[in-house]
Amino acid sequence: MAEDPIQTTELDILVVPETNLILVASVIEPLRVANRVSGLDLYRWRIMSPDGLAIETKSRIPVPVDEVFRPENETTPLFVLSSHNWRRYATSALKTLLAKTARHRSVVAGIESGTWLLAETALLDGFSATSHWEDYEEFSSSYPQVxxxxxxxxxxxxxxxxxxxxxxxDLMLELIRRRHGYSMALEVSRQFIYEQGGTPGDAAAMPSTGSVRLADPRVSHAMRLMEEHIEQPLTLARLARRVGVSDRHLQSLFRETIGAPPHVHYLALRLNAARRKVIETRLAFADIAALTGFNSASAFARSYRAHFRESASDTRRRLRPGSGLVA
Incomplete structure (x- = not known):
């Protein structure tokens, strides 16, 4: 994918009948949120079905589609979504279309049982792949060439x-991170956080950024401290002492758990908090700088522009309340 963060990424999404609604949402919602928090058309997608009809999901909520899956020579990434009874829909016609379009696509993704459809079409031969844990042994024995x-x-x-x-x-957050950086992936991931009432703070679920599996409790503690000290950021040494590890060990834990060092995560938290204040308030930028731990307005301005590729003034102009772009 290109490095220009403003360039729109287009995707084609083929949804097979009996796909779970949450699977469709898991692909689309992170892209929608990325568009919303950036105020830019970072992603566009077309939803397709094998016959052009709306997909009746297992929850009985239909998914409207844009068109029938009749690919030509498109090069955009193709995501193939399937959940239940994939064999019923793995017709020779669909497999032929998948095989033909894969020659041109930059990426072909098998989402959940979509992996089976790709394997059945020999599109995973020689590649590494995974499947749902319930089907892992059967999938592995069925396709030894994968x-x-x-x-x-x-x-x-x-x-x-x-x-x-x-x-x-997790995958979509990782793709967003690769395309638009850690700060964007973090901000998108935070839209999906759910914390059960009464759960101890350190044990609460932490946002995933694509590489997170289970957050180390020490990393979770450090993240919580960072969130509690946005205005007056803690040094790495103080963070490490509060968590009970050495500076070097804390850096290693962060890299192992989220794939980024502590200072990258901390700066992303502060800049995302600043961006929300730019959008949602009329505070002066100097005040926002002070509230998010920058020692000067100029330092804030430089860091903001480096991360978001625009000035705070540009952001406020585009995403001011009432503009309709942040709903």
Whole structure:
């Protein structure tokens, strides 16, 4: 994918009948949120079905589609979504279309049982792939030409596979991170956080950024401290002491758990908080800088522009309340 963060990424999404509604949402919602929090058309997608009719999901809520799946020579990524009874819909016609379009696509992704459809079409031969944990042994024995691995999702060159709905959400966050950086992935992930009432703070679920499996409790504690000290950021040494590890060990824990060092996560938290204040308030930028831990307005301005590729004034102009772009 290109590095220009303003360029729109287009995707084609083929939804097979009897797909779970949450699986469809796991692909689309992170893209929608990325568009909303950026105020830009970062992603566009077309939803297709094998016959052009709305998909009746297992929850009996239909998914409208834009068109029938009749690909030509499109190069945009193709996501193939399937959940239940995939064999019923793996017709020779559909497999032929998948095989033909895969020659041109930059990426073909099998989402949950979509992995089976790709394997059945020989599109995973020689690639590493994963499947839902319930089907792992059967999938591995059925397709020995595929390097089956026990992972939540697998990105192997031009092929992507996932093992379920929540792994798909992790995948989409990772793709957003690769395309638009850690700050964007973090801000999108925070829209999906649910914390059960009464859960101890350190044990609460932490946002996933694509590489998170289970957050180390020490990393969770450090993240919580960062969130509590946005206005007056803690140094790495103080964070490490509060968590009970050395500076170097804390850095290693962060890299192992979220794939980013503490200072990257901390700066992303502060800049995302600043961005929300730019959008949602009329505070002066100097005041926002002070509230988010920057020692000067100029330092804030430089950091803001480096992360968001626009000035705070530009953001406020585009995404001011009432503009209709942040709803």
């Amino acid at each position: 390097r089956t691995v026990r992972e939540r999702y697998v990105i192997d060159g031009k092929r992507i596979t996932t093992g379920g709905s929540l792994p798909t959400l």
